[in-house]
Amino acid sequence: DQQVKQNSPSLSVQEGRISILNCDYTNSMFDYFLWYKKYPAEGPTFLISISSIKDKNEDGRFTVFLNKSAKHLSLHIVPSQPGDSAVYFCASFSSGTSYGKLTFGQGTILTVHP
Amino acid sequence: DTAVSQTPKYLVTQMGNDKSIKCEQNLGHDTMYWYKQDSKKFLKIMFSYNNKELIINETVPNRFSPKSPDKAHLNLHINSLELGDSAVYFCASSQTDGGHEQYFGPGTRLTVT
Numbered sequence: 001d002q003q004v005k006q007n008s009p010s011l012s013v014q015e016g017r018i019s020i021l022n023c024d025y026t027n028s029m030f031d032y033f034l035w036y037k038k039y040p041a042e043g044p045t046f047l048i049s050i051s052s053i054k055d056k057n058e059d060g061r062f063t064v065f066l067n068k069s070a071k072h073l074s075l076h077i078v079p080s081q082p083g084d085s086a087v088y089f090c091a092s093f094s095s096g097t098s099y100g101k102l103t104f105g106q107g108t109i110l111t112v113h114p
Numbered sequence: 115d116t117a118v119s120q121t122p123k124y125l126v127t128q129m130g131n132d133k134s135i136k137c138e139q140n141l142g143h144d145t146m147y148w149y150k151q152d153s154k155k156f157l158k159i160m161f162s163y164n165n166k167e168l169i170i171n172e173t174v175p176n177r178f179s180p181k182s183p184d185k186a187h188l189n190l191h192i193n194s195l196e197l198g199d200s201a202v203y204f205c206a207s208s209q210t211d212g213g214h215e216q217y218f219g220p221g222t223r224l225t226v227t
Contacts, residue, residue: 032214043118043204043218044157089157093214100145100208101170102216104157 003027004092006105013112019077021108023090026071030092034102035064035075038087047088048075080112117141118219120205126225127195135190135222137205145169146188147206147216148180157204163188164210195226 005024013019021035031052036044050057050064050073057064063076077084087109091102118139127133139146147170148160161180162170168180177193192199205219 034215036218041220043206043220046215046217049215087155095214100147100162100164100214100216101159102214103159106154106156 002106003030004090004103004105006090006108008108009106010109010111013080013110015082015112015114016079019075019080019084019110019112021075021077021088021090021110023073023075023105024071025073025092027092027094027103028071029094029096030103031095032093033064033066033073034091034093035062036089036091036104038089038107044089077110082112082114085110085112118205118207118217120203120219120222122222123220124223124225126227128227129195129197131195132191132193133195133224134192135203135205135224137188137190137219139186139205139207139217139219141207141209141217143207143209143217144185145208145210146182146185147208148188148190149204149206149218151202151204151221153201161188161190197226200224200226
């Protein structure tokens with residue numbers, strides 16, 4: 001039962017353009033959402049998060065949008081840079097259930113071409 | 115000055131052996147986790163400890179036993195290793211009264227032959 005899905009295994013973008021990574025979830029109990037970035041042979045690094053009481057959170061070049069009715073979130077990276085090339089995971093959390101349990105999507109490989 | 119560290123980074127062993135992976139965090143966090151990333155790249159939580167107390171224990175074979183000697187350490191011991199245990203194991207930590215962000219170690223790639 002895959003509660004968090006990232007349906008695009010990969011995304012290729014030109015440097016300077018916008019990267020949009022998508023994530024869908026099925027569990028309506030999720031109330032906090034996070035994006036992680038992962039380079040090869042390293043652990044995931046926290047990028048940005050959003051609470052279900054918001055529909056947008058921005059941090060520099062990174063913006064996360066949440067559409068609760070559609071159970072969909074997206075990560076926008078503007079402008080994209082070659083150093084952004086990595087695997088991006090979305091993760092969801094329910095404060096009402098198992099403490100600390102993050103449920104991850106399967107990841108999207110982002111490649112930013114110079 | 116690594117925040118969450120794991121040893122070893124690579125571990126190659128034979129079926130039936132017993133092995134341990136160590137994790138330490140110097141962030142002052144009170145909750146630590148073990149995740150498994152399988153061949154399909156899914157990251158799935160295995161265990162969570164809060165102040166040395168087991169909080170989350172997902173459906174994991176009892177050959178896997180976490181041990182937390184103190185808040186800063188969470189080790190993973192695996193008995194009678196099987197081929198299917200081959201994966202990358204990540205340790206993570208977070209602060210209970212902080213956000214929900216978890217900070218991950220670099221991972222341990224376990225290969226069982």
